[in-house]
Amino acid sequence: MCYYVDGKLSTKEIREAFNVETNFNDFKGEKMISGFRAKGTVEKALPIITDESPDVAVLGDWGLLPFFSKDRSFQAKTLNAVIEELELKNSYKNSINKRCLVLVKGFYEWRSLDKFGNPDPEGKVKQLHRIHLDNGNQPFALAGIYNIWNDITTFSICTTKANTLMADIHNSKKRMPVVLNENDHSKWLNNPEYLDFAHPNYDVKLILENLEPEKTPSTLF
Template sequence: MCYYVSNQLTRKEMKDTFGVTYEGPDFQGSEFTNGFSYPKTPIVLDDNPDEAILGDWGLIPVWAKDRNMQKSTLNARIETLVEKPSFRDSVSNRCLVLVKGFYEWKWLDSKGKKKEKYFIHLDNGEEPFALGGIYNIWTDEETEETLTSFSIVTSNANELMAEIHNTKDRMPLVLSKEAEEAWLSDRSIDNFAFPNYSPDLIAINLDVAGSQPTLF
């Protein structure tokens, strides 16, 4: 799955890497962002691909009465998007989630008491990149506050992520530059599910001094 990312992007990085402007409030992000805090993260929506905004991580469907379900919607499995009530109305609401990488832990024993922490990013020269997401615009009936919330879409793991994420065999939908436009253009979700689509990734073991990047 994908619950921890690096989302510390500047306005200049958003412009230079994704060709988008960001006119929102000052944003600093974090090198280690915990999804369970439902943080604001830069996203690009399909209906306005020239601008980045801040979205709340954890999709809130239009029928939700409050934000309590966000802990269950940080990720959305690509195989069941059209089936799950939380996600099926947002399948065509595509977004790019702008990050510098994400974190995952490899279990070294059957109970997960010993783990190795990895930082994983697209093999693109250490530039920021996008994760595929879906979003919804939700209004709180009590406060009348309007939120744009999102989920990161996940797929079965490729060879590298199956080795690292060895208890769940999942990975986020990491988009190459070529795949970004295709994702926003409402291309069939089946085109992005592994093994139909598999990004080139680099993983760095953060718990082993001098660890060399692993590439697939």
């Protein structure tokens, strides 16, 4: 899945990397952003580009809120949208053709290991990895869908079956976000055939780096 991203982006980087304007100033993202909300917090903002305004980056709130949401507590359930099931889920089926690019510098996943450090999907030990597109460590886009709820732009990151690299890293659930090559940004925003972007129909070259000492997620925050 994809619950933690590197959102350390400046407005200058966003404008230069994606050739867009921004409707916000002095955005300062965080090196590690979790979609899960700590008690007492509400917004989890990330820059996104929507199909309706492809020349402008806006701040979206992570966790798509469909029209029937009564409040924002629902967002914890919609951080990710399984791309193979978009038409089957009431939360997502009205947003299938509301496409967005979620702008990041990377994303994080934990690899499950046994006590000897060997890969083990059932292992209790977790090792953190940072993954990014093979583009010279520049900002890149994840495929997303969105909905405007009570004047708030909310989004989900689409996930797909893991490719070979990510199946080894995310070795328990074997999922990954849909990472887009730069040349395919417009195609994602405008192409109704979303399954064209499901693995193995679509794949990109990813770089694995920043291996940390073995930790569990609870020790990081």
